[in-house]
Amino acid sequence: MDSEDKTRIAVLKSLIKDEPSRIANLANASALLGEYLDRINWVGFYLLDDNELVLGPFQGKPACVRIALGKGVCGTAALTKEIIRVPDVHEFPGHIACDAASRSEIVIPLFQADDFIGVLDIDSPFLDRFSEEDQQFLEAFAETLSLYL
Template identity: 55%
Template sequence: MFDFAPDATTPPAERYRQLADAADALTQGEKDSVANMANLAALMWEYVPDLNWAGFYRVVGEELVLGPFIGRPACIRIPIGQGVCGTAAETGETQRVEDVHAFPGHIACDAASQSELVVPILQSGSVIAVIDLDAPTKARFSVEDAEGIETLANRIADRI
């Protein structure tokens, strides 16, 4: 049985280190990307406070297709280059959006989402998926959050 439960008083940098270590332990040796993404979505839900959505979109051709997640039902397909997720997939760069309603072309899958953090996952220099985190408050995600999820993305890229 796995019991990955962070202490609520753990500082963010340590919390993200623990998240990356838990992700590594949970996915090591598992080759099924769907199973790994499902467990990783659950881990992010446990380790990253104040979320209303945590999960993945996978690159399939010229669009992103919904992957495992935790939260309300979501958009199934997003064209590359559209919305926050599509922009991250197109540019290969992390998108940290303080107010999603001010983001040009934002795709509102859940009206409760106010801020968003999207981190691309790369293999051999190409984006294969994105990690998408949504929060019900504006300006929820800090640079430290972005760096922590980028570390996670780098650590698990070969398991997606």
């Protein structure tokens, strides 16, 4: 992670460290990522609720509200509890197209202590938008955020 990424995580911490509301913290986190990341068309959260993912705070066009575990990129990341970086969503089996303009995607599972609580989902209208460096930053961002949820 470079110094710019470390600064971005410090900004996240300063916004959420004293706020007890999960929804407020997720809303500010999605707004920050919307400002920090270029060439994206959607950034937000899906939260685990009764064995499915339910739409949480986000930036972008209206989105799918409920996603079954194991379905699409988000549901697969939720089921496996692993980061998934997809260079071309049209090649991902069972991809759910909430926005037809999306071409690549990255999904980061969120945990509170050891409990899975949801995912951070980011879409881009560009093929292969997300790099290994992006993944490292987003993983650190999600880990920091999870401390305050």
